[in-house]
Each structure stands twice: as structure tokens, then as C-alpha cells.
Amino acid sequence: MKENKIPYKTYLDESEIPTQWYNVRADMKNKPAPLLNPATHKPMTAEELSPVFCDELIAQELNVTDAFIDIPEEIQDFYKMYRPSPLIRAYFLEKALDTPAKIYYKFEGNNTSGSHKLNSAIAQAYYAKKQGLKGVTTETGAGQWGTALSMACSYFGLDCKVYMVKVSYEQKPFRREVMRTYGASVTPSPSMTTEIGKKILAEHPGTTGSLGCAISEAVEVATHTEGYRYVLGSVLNQVLLHQSIIGLETKTALDKLGVKPDIIIGCAGGGSNLGGLISPFMGEKLRGEADYRIIAVEPASCPSFTRGKFAYDFCDTGMVCPLAKMYTLGSGFIPSANHAGGLRYHGMSSTLSQLYHDGLMEATSVEQTEVFKAAEQFARVEGILPAPESSHAIRVAVDEALKCKETGEEKTIVFGLTGTGYFDMVAYEKFNDGEMTDYIPTDEELAESISKLPVVEENF
Helix, strand or coil, rough: CCCCCCCCEEEHHHHCCEEEEEEEHHHHCCCCCEEEECCCCCCCHHHHHHHCCCCCHHHHCCCCCCCCCCCCHHHHHCCCCCCCCCCEHHHHCCCCCCCCCCEEEEEEECCCEEEEEHHHHHHHHHHHHHCCCCEEEEEEEEHHHHHHHHHHHHHCCCEEEEEEEEHHHHHHHHHHHHHHCCCCCCCEEEEEEEEEHHHHHHHHCCCCHHHHHHHHHHHHHHHHHHHHHHHCCCCCHHHHEEEHHHHHHHHHHHHHHCCCCCCCCCCCCCHHHHHHHHHHHHHHHHHCCCCEEEEEECCCCCHHHCEEEEEEEEEECCCCEEEEEECCCCCCCCCCCCCCCCCCEEECCCCHHHHHCCCEEEEEECCHHHHHHHHHHHHHHHHHCCHHHHHHHHHHHHHHCCCHHHCCCCCCEEEEEEEEEECCHHHHHHHCCCCCCCCCCCCHHHHHHHHCCCCCCCCC
């Protein structure tokens, strides 16, 4: 190991932090399908989106032509508080696995929010402040996004209203308290504070909630409160754009080391981390400059890619948001409460869905207990307690490295470590006590949910 000249950690210079985000849609031959007005089934215009989203974010959402978009100087300055993030060679994991594979991971947990979500939260808060808004509303699953947004809103002096999936609100009280410490109000969803929340509770008494429910409530409050807009931490094109800073830094660091990855792995819930990590590599693949094997890893309890349908669906349970064409399990799908990670959204980013549909990336699903086995092994040898979400990527990275052990191939594997798991100790406790279970929805359950997808004629 000592003879290997590649360092354990590779940091870029501050001057090498990207000054532009990369918009992978510009290089896609088949562009993601447009968001549709739920009433007319026609593509949403900027004017129609303006009551929901900030103006500049709408422009980014609809931009499919510009490959690079400048990062405002104030956001660049904020990034310097915790960026560049390190690219780490997992020497100890390689040794533990006795594999010829070379394993790298991009670590995004070195900020107070504990995850990559801050990359987009600060951008969205900046544009809200620039527009002169009073505050924003949002949803959060496991709480990483809500935590990051509360930090960003505090920085810019914005009010922040968070609707947190009820099961996570109850299981992760400390992340909830971090949000409140930064000045956000946090409401368990579904709640009795909105009309949509009341409706969902009437139809599903005792429900543990879903991101779809929380989105509905957050959008309702934003559109009925003067001076507020809705922001979100995954799925939409604007979020993947902001998160491209992860992949851009990763690629620059690998290029400096003279390393070309064979396999790139990311966890997939709505798509923020995966999309951000793979974007510049996918760009090379789309332009025919290089080829990579790209793997999206999702939970078996919420398998949008691997068992969902590529179709237009509502982005929320209340069916008030635009329709998006994506791999979906149906907007009414509610994952099992025992799922410990935040990968709980019923659908997947339209951009990633199109790339997957076109065969440019793979997807696989993994069960919860296997995920935590990998998380524990990683923590013991690499010294970082990983977030449950990231641990899905760790699971498949380990599996791919073990395949290399069997074949003797010296492949280079890169995965995204989205953050730390210190607020997820209830999940680790259940795993360590042998109380964690795996729940995989049946074909019948998924078929029932998918059967309720809206009927959309794509003749626009």
C-alpha cells in the first residue's frame, strides 16, 4: 500500500471549485419530457410555474440547451465554507475485501447539514432572497434536505416552513431539532394544518406519510401564502443542475490523479445525489468521448426504476403539482414505515428516467438489512458512519468489488457518500438489535398503485 502514490484523500484547491454548473440535458439527444399542466395536459409555461417556484429557478428548470450555467459569486463564496469535498481512496475497504478493485468515494458529509443537500439549498435560498421573497416551504423525508434548507434560509434571513414525513419526524427527532435550531418550523406530514393533509388523513387514518404527501402540503402553503414559494431537494432538473458540482469536482480530482473509473455508483431516491455525481461522466458518454458503467441503487421497498412504470404521473399525493414523465410507482404509493433511509419518493427524476430508459445507465434494488451490513462494514474499516441512503451505494460497490475478486479484474469503482448517519441511530439500533426487517412490496400492491396513473396522450 505504501508504494502506491495515490493519496488517501484528494482535495482540489479552492481555486478549482467549479464556477459553473453542468446541465446534462444540453447533451441529451432525447430530452426529458416536459412538465405538464395537470388540468390541460399541456407543457407547463414559465408563467404557470411562477406561483410555485422562484423565477430564476424556473428558467433553470426549463433550460435544455445551455450546457453550463454560471454560479453566482455569493453562492461560490458560501460553497468555500465546505467545498471542495474530498475524494477518498478506500484503501482499508479494499484490504478488508481482499479485492484487486480500486475503490474511491466522494464524501459530501463535511458540513453541518451532514449531506450533499446543501449544494442546492443555498442556491435555491439565494434565488428566493434575490427575488425579494419572505420565505419558502418544502418537504423532507429523512431530514437531510430540511436541515440543509433551514441552514441556507438562516444564512439569507428567510422564513422556512418544513413538512417532514411523519415516520421520519418521529424516528429522527434530532434532525428535526437541528432544523428548529436554524429557525425553521417543522410539521409532521400529513397534518391537519392544510386541506390536503386533512383529506389524506381522512382517507388513510394513521398513515405514516410519504414524500408525496409532504410535497402536497408544502405546495398548498406556498401557493396560499403571499411572499412564499416552494422549493425541493431532489427530482427536478434545477436540483440536479446544482448538484452537478459533486460530479465536476469528482472528475477534476480523478483527472489530476490520472484515474478513469470503470463503474460509477450512486444511491437513487429522487435523483439529486446520483444525478449530481454522474453528470459530467454521463456528458462524456453522451458525446461519445468516453464510456462508463453507471449504476443507480434504490431500496427494494421503494423500487421506482426496477419495478416502476415509465409514464406521466403526479409529483405529489394530493395531485395538485405538475405531471412529470418518470419511472414511478404511482403518486399514492406509500413505502413501508420500516424503511430506514430517505429514499422514499414514489418516482424518479425525469432526466435520470430518460437516461435509464435509453439504456445509458443501469439500476438495481437492495434490501434494507443487506444495506446496513455494508454500512457497518464500511464504518468499521473506513472510519465514517455512513447515512443509510449512501449505504445503498456502498452495498453495490462492495458487491462489485467482490466480483472483481472472483474474476481477478482490476476495475476502478467510484461511488457517492452523500453524508453521515449520526442522526440515523434508531435505524442502526434496530439493525444491531436484530429487529430490522425487509419489506418488499408485492406485484399486486404495485400494480394497484400503478393502475391509478393518469391517462396522458403525449401529443404536444
